[in-house]
Amino acid sequence: MSPTPPLVHFPDGTVRPLIAGATSVTTPLPAGDRxxxxxxxxxVVLPFAARAEDVEHRLRGELSVRFRPDVPQLLxxxxxxxxxxxxxxxxxxxxAVVAPLLGLPALPVISFDDRVTAGRTLKLPAVQRQxxxxxxxxxxxxLGPDAHAWAAARAAPTLLLDIDPSTGLHVDHARQLHAFATAVSATR
Known part of the structure; x- marks a missing residue:
């Protein structure tokens, strides 16, 4: 008998098997130098404000998603x-839904199952653990002030980019990210 894949429970009540190739939610992210x-x-990837040039995908049984036409290449x-x-x-x-539209493989995923106190960045506890x-x-x-304080206190180089949700990720952000990665690789 083949093993049953782990199940992922979604806020809308659906339960699906963990996507093949995705990192388990219970294990740390893979080690690496990069x-x-x-x-x-x-x-961020899917900005809230629609623009005429955005690429829109209507998803069967789902909402539609749209992103800037340059985002797949930037990623x-x-x-x-x-x-x-x-x-x-x-x-x-x-x-399962967005990576294929962006031409990306399955990526590791950080799971967010924490209860958050008011005034804290929702994702920070899970990010800190992972x-x-x-x-x-x-x-x-x-990203709240607590996330920025955590980033400033980390021993490892850390860059937080607060993205305007109406415009999302764009080429200027990508330039900042490339510069950060170059600086990190120069110190290793």
């Missing part, structure tokens, strides 16, 4: 400098 790039989806270029990781409330659905001492850049549209 910095991590923690990616949010809503407001592929960033993957040459970083180990990409989903840090999104979509969790494993990012691999990233270890690897250098990282974190792009998100909801």
């Amino acid at each position: 910095p991590l790039l923690l990616l949010d989806l809503d407001g 592929r270029e960033l993957a040459s400098d970083f180990d990409l990781v989903w840090a999104t409330m979509w969790e494993h659905r990012a691999n 990233v270890g001492d690897r250098p990282l850049a974190w792009v998100d549209d909801s």
